[in-house]
């Protein structure tokens with residue numbers, strides 16, 4: 027068996043530098059919320075492969091569904107010869123997604139692809155090119171997704187030019203001085219100075235920003251966007267690649283709002299670890315592009331669809347939505363206790379359900395502390411806890427632990443987090 031150090035050396039020699047890794051430890055195996063590296067060291071996984079393991083690593087029901095599908099067909103390409111798991115998953119997603127009226131689904135492989143396709147569909151349905159997205163938003167690494175992403179380094183710098191007809195408004199974040207009124211003023215300013223509303227196909231918004239720092243879109247913003255969209259014939263695309271699939275205590279974070287999106291993107295935890303993504307939306311919008319306009323060779327792979335059907339069953343059978351709520355509450359409670367000690371430098375604690383995070387700030391201020399954040403994630407890994415940072419200011423610690431984590435393992439992870447905070451204070 028290779029050591030972490032030897033593998034890292036090989037990796038540095040063989041793999042492009044642009045692919046970053048949060049740790050230089052190599053995974054050997056994983057189960058639910060625990061991971062073991064190639065040297066046998068155990069970690070508690072608060073990262074979940076960046077939000078992909080909401081139902082845990084290698085859930086037995088999901089593995090069994092994958093294995094059963096492997097025995098039948100691994101790939102035929104839906105454009106060549108369709109298969110039932112694709113249709114069955116579309117039916118389930120159409121019933122689950124908070125879309126007004128009848129819904130239809132398109133399956134894909136990655137989050138970026140889902141975003142690209144949602145924009146294609148919105149453009150075709152409206153006959154308009156423009157998209158308004160938000161600062162701090164992250165939508166993927168393909169060209170259009172990069173254009174839509176609202177953070178320059180490391181995602182956009184040096185990779186342009188990007189597709190045109192993309193604009194950004196500030197995403198509200200009162201802790202750092204941006205209100206809903208500021209966001210709406212930005213949109214009004216865009217309509218006055220840059221682009222007329224009838225050139226805009228869609229608003230693209232994450233109900234809870236993922237990479238941006240787990241900032242929650244206030245309900246009044248979502249209502250105001252819906253009103254603007256209805257007034258000007260614009261569609262709303264909710265990017266739920268990270269906020270979806272039980273993370274916030276609902277299948278989709280949009281269920282927390284009293285207005286609907288027209289299109290929702292989904293990926294990450296839907297496939298139980300296999301690459302799978304989708305766009306679910308109002309049937310007449312989804313049906314706008316003609317046959318052949320949408321798809322992809324691997325899009326909606328049968329094994330991934332079988333896994334997704336099992337993931338949905340697990341979410342129902344194991345009451346994962348309620349569990350997400352409980353995990354989020356316990357996390358807030360524990361971090362709230364730790365925040366009482368000013369030396370810990372814990373700023374805002376925020377999120378929805380189990381999509382929770384906290385900022386590290388210089389004690390007594392709202393000033394972000396990215397250096398401490400880096401030190402904390404590094405120390406946590408040494409102690410056996412995989413932690414992810416995020417945020418526009420790279421000072422936010424987010425929790426994407428499998429929602430199916432056992433109580434004891436979760437508490438152990440929280441204790442390691444407290445220790446890492448103390449040791450890096």
Ligand SMILES: Cc1ncc(COP(=O)(O)O)c(C=O)c1O
Pocket residue numbers: 076136137138139141164165166167232236237265266267268269293294
């Ligand atoms: C909200 C959001 N949209 C899109 C993406 C891109 O997904 P993928 O990396 O699968 O292309 C991500 C990935 O983190 C995301 O969080």
